[in-house]
Amino acid sequence: MSDVAEASSSAGATSQTGAASDQMWIVGIHMTKFGKRPDDDVVDLASEAALGALADAGMTVKDVGVLAAGNLMYAAHGVGQMLQKQIGQTGIPVYNVVNACATGATALRTAIMSVRSGEADVGLAVGVEKIAGAGLLSGGSRASDSPTWEASGRFGAVAPIDGRIGTEIMPGVFAQIGMEYGHRYGGADFELFARISEKNHGNSVLNPLAAYSKAMSLEQIMGDVMIAYPNTRPMCSANCDGAAAAVVVNGATLKKLTTEQQRRAVKISASVLTTDPWEEACQILPNVNTLTKNAAATAYEAAGVGPQDLDLVELHDCFATAELVHYDNLGLCSEGGAVDFFESGAPFRDGSMPVNVSGGLESKGHPIAATGIANIWEVATHMRGEAGDRQIEGAKVGLAHVIGLGSACGIHILERAA
Amino acid sequence: MGADIPLVDYLVLGDDPHLEANECVACGARFFDRRNACASCGAINSDGSGFKRVELPATGELTAFTIVSFAAPGIDVPFVAGVVDCGGTSVRANIVNVSPDPEHVATGMQVSFTTFGIGEDSEGTEAIGFGYEPVDEELRITEDATEKAEANS
Ligand SMILES: [Zn+2]
Numbered sequence: 001m002s003d004v005a006e007a008s009s010s011a012g013a014t015s016q017t018g019a020a021s022d023q024m025w026i027v028g029i030h031m032t033k034f035g036k037r038p039d040d041d042v043v044d045l046a047s048e049a050a051l052g053a054l055a056d057a058g059m060t061v062k063d064v065g066v067l068a069a070g071n072l073m074y075a076a077h078g079v080g081q082m083l084q085k086q087i088g089q090t091g092i093p094v095y096n097v098v099n100a101c102a103t104g105a106t107a108l109r110t111a112i113m114s115v116r117s118g119e120a121d122v123g124l125a126v127g128v129e130k131i132a133g134a135g136l137l138s139g140g141s142r143a144s145d146s147p148t149w150e151a152s153g154r155f156g157a158v159a160p161i162d163g164r165i166g167t168e169i170m171p172g173v174f175a176q177i178g179m180e181y182g183h184r185y186g187g188a189d190f191e192l193f194a195r196i197s198e199k200n201h202g203n204s205v206l207n208p209l210a211a212y213s214k215a216m217s218l219e220q221i222m223g224d225v226m227i228a229y230p231n232t233r234p235m236c237s238a239n240c241d242g243a244a245a246a247v248v249v250n251g252a253t254l255k256k257l258t259t260e261q262q263r264r265a266v267k268i269s270a271s272v273l274t275t276d277p278w279e280e281a282c283q284i285l286p287n288v289n290t291l292t293k294n295a296a297a298t299a300y301e302a303a304g305v306g307p308q309d310l311d312l313v314e315l316h317d318c319f320a321t322a323e324l325v326h327y328d329n330l331g332l333c334s335e336g337g338a339v340d341f342f343e344s345g346a347p348f349r350d351g352s353m354p355v356n357v358s359g360g361l362e363s364k365g366h367p368i369a370a371t372g373i374a375n376i377w378e379v380a381t382h383m384r385g386e387a388g389d390r391q392i393e394g395a396k397v398g399l400a401h402v403i404g405l406g407s408a409c410g411i412h413i414l415e416r417a418a
Numbered sequence: 419m420g421a422d423i424p425l426v427d428y429l430v431l432g433d434d435p436h437l438e439a440n441e442c443v444a445c446g447a448r449f450f451d452r453r454n455a456c457a458s459c460g461a462i463n464s465d466g467s468g469f470k471r472v473e474l475p476a477t478g479e480l481t482a483f484t485i486v487s488f489a490a491p492g493i494d495v496p497f498v499a500g501v502v503d504c505g506g507t508s509v510r511a512n513i514v515n516v517s518p519d520p521e522h523v524a525t526g527m528q529v530s531f532t533t534f535g536i537g538e539d540s541e542g543t544e545a546i547g548f549g550y551e552p553v554d555e556e557l558r559i560t561e562d563a564t565e566k567a568e569a570n571s
Contacts, residue, residue, distance in 0.1 A: 147540040149423045154451035156427030158545050159536065163493030164425060165547070166510035167486045172499055175484035180501070183481055183525035190520065226496075229485035229520060278458040281508035283449060285482060285501045 024112050024268040025254050026414070027261055028057025028247035031377040034365035035211035036132040037241040042074055046083045046128040049243035049370075053124065057247040058261055061088030064247070065120025068095045070107035070127040070369040079128060093119065101318065102273070102402045103127060104244065104372025105410025109271045111248050121253045127374070128243035129367035171236050171319055172228035173405065176285055178321025179230070181328070187339035188324060190230040194221045196342060197235040197320040197362055203349055204359025206390035211240040211365030235320035237366035244373035246380075263417060266380040269303035269397075270413040288322070288403050292329035295411040299399070300331070303413040307331040310353060311395035312382055314375035316403045317360040327355070330401060330411075349390070357382075357390050372410055375400040383416045425536060425547040426450075435533045436476060437548065439507055440469040448472070448507050476531040477553060478504035483525065485518050498523050502550050514549035515559050528553040 030052030032045055040048070046069070054060060069080030080094035093114070099106040104127030111123030149158035162168040182188030201216040216234055224232040249257075254265055274295040276287055300306055307330065315330060317323035324338045332353050333341035341347065347355035358364050358378040361371065379398035381387045396416045403409050424431050428450045430438050439448040447458035453469050455462045463469055483500030498513035500523075513529060516522055529550035536547040552558045 149539045149543055149545050151423075151427060156424075156452075158423055158425055160490065160492075161426065163486070163489040163497065163499075164512065164536065166501075166512060167484065167489070167499035169486065169488065172484040172486045176482040176499070176501060179484065179525055180482035226485070226487050228487065229496075231484075278447065280447075280506070281501065283451075283457070284508040284510045 022116055023251045024116060024271070025249050025251070025417075026246050026266040026268060026376070026380055027249050027254065027257065027264070028053040028055070028059065029245070029266075029373075029377045029380050030056055031209055031244040031370075031374045032242050033209050034240050034242035034367060034370075034374070037130070038132075040241065042071065042079060042128055042130045043082050043086055045130065045241060045243040046071075046079060046126050046245075047086050049128065049245035050083060050087055050124060050126050053245035053247050058258070059122065059247060062090060063122050064090070064092060064124045066093050066095075066111060066114040066123045068097055068107040068110035068114070068123065068125045070097050070099075070103035070125070070372070072098055072100070072103055072129060072368045073131060080126075083126060098369075099408045099410075100404025100406050101316065101366070101368050102372055102404035102408035102410045103369035104374070105376075105400075105402045105412065106273060106372065106408065107369070108246055108248070108373055108376060108412070109273055109410065111246075112268060112271050115248055115250050121249060123248045124245065125248065125373060126243065126245040127369040127372055129369045130241045131239045131367060132241045134239045167228065169228060170405070171231045173286060174319035174322045175228045175231045177288055178319070178324055180285065181325045181338065185336040185339065190222065191218070192339060192342065193230050193235060193320040193324065194218055194232070196317070196323050197221050199348055200317060200320075200323075200356050200360035201234060201363045203357050203390070204363035206357075206388075207359045207364060210359045210363050211238050211242075212363045213359070214363070231319050231321055235362060237318045237361035238363070240365035240367050242365060242367035242370045242374065244370045244377050246373055246376060264384050265417045266383045267415040267417060268412060269305065269415045270299035270411065272299045272302065272411045274298070274409045276407040286405050286407055288405070288407060288409075289325060289329050291407055291409040292326060292401065292403065292411075293331075295401075295409040296330045299411040299413050303415070305397055305413065307353075309397050310399050312354045312357055312379065312392045312398045313401070314356055314358060314360075314378050314398070315401040316371075317356055317362055318366060318403070320362065322403070323356070323360070326401065330399065349392070354392055357392060372400075372402040375402065376412055376414070379412075379414050383414055422544050422546050425545055429533070429546065429548050430473075431533070431546055435546070435548070436531065437474045437504075437509060438471045439474060441472045443468055443470055474507055474509065475505045478502040478509065478529060478550065480513065480523070480525055480527045480529055480550070481508070483513060483523055485520070485523070500550075502529055512549040513551070515551035516557055517559060522557055527557070
């Protein structure tokens, strides 16, 4: 009886990660410089990331058995095949994936699932975006522009509702998400959110690949242009260009690689994707909490670690207001304790649970589809002890989290090889 | 002059303007859009009998808000966007007739339903929008007060 129970519970765990025999590994990973890249198109950026990851893995495009390509803005164009036409048309299956801001994490997970299924021994995941200079991103509910009022869409709207019935602009949506947390638990005000942003901008100084590597004072942050209270401009993620890519292999393939490749391999202890389950209000204001809590619970169980085991966390601070709620959602603090957690100093780079030592999306930048692999790169680089000046000493376990509004949540837990 | 038309079909005009939600007959989940089925319990709405229209109360509590400084052409900024808990049903709306700054808007404040014209089309039909205004009269800016302030300035 107990054997049966054990078998069924381990089967549940393998559904998102894999048993020890088919443990998945990152053997190569690369992130481009984020920022304005006017001379590079989307394929240049994707190529730079893909070739960088392959070189890091000690492989070539001929070793790759499956390609997952994440991109939002050129989603209809098949960025995976556009990339192949530059770096190698080897005839392998390509999955072009789109999942809002979780696109990169979804591409990585697609490559992982493909390799785990036995479709290929080596998978390449790429996330790339070119959005430097893009304006505010919104949900874009629109009605017709007819000269007479004409009801259209699922709300029978006679005019655009964005701005007339609440807001769909992302800084405004996430502002409300932070304010709602403050309403529920107290202690969250404009200055607290600005201090979270101050922390991340401070961290970016040590990250040469960040779009903005400049510390900002609290006064600068609070005095900057207000976009959607309480989010001022530096409290919003920066639209920019960039790409990141990762090479994943199964355990059998890893064993065939050199000792050095094996030493630098990073274990993928959990790869989880969730969507938002229905709850009251979730179609009124997106609920980014429950799907993150669900993903975190699944990931911790699959990896056999808890939040207390994490040495660093890269979480989706698309806005300063979002970072606060994810302290709670990822279980980094007790329920309702995110403000106290921040006040304790824990999420600072010298604290007990460093969060967004890369500078986060507010300063590193947020090239949407690249983000979900770039945060994996950050954590993996610390696992390898190769993060230079911003290395978290002795880091063994790390977590990378993204949220795509709509919603999708991707969480990966990585561990040092030995 | 044409008749009035609601901005959205869940706004019911007439003598007593109010919002109506589509409530799932099977599980009670509420929605404002046209439904194919219920996202909560999966009940199918093929013949329209899976949902019933329910009227929402006219007052509620502001549970989240933001003050938006940038918006599409035609939308005056800054404006307050928020979520109002109307007796357990959350509503997305603008908070109107209030000074759009954090000194005058706070989560937890009581607000009440109101409607207003948002413009006429080429045939003179006026579209009517809705929002919520502070219950506390000290916080509420009436049109008269605005006009007086403008006349004095
Ligand atoms: Zn239902």
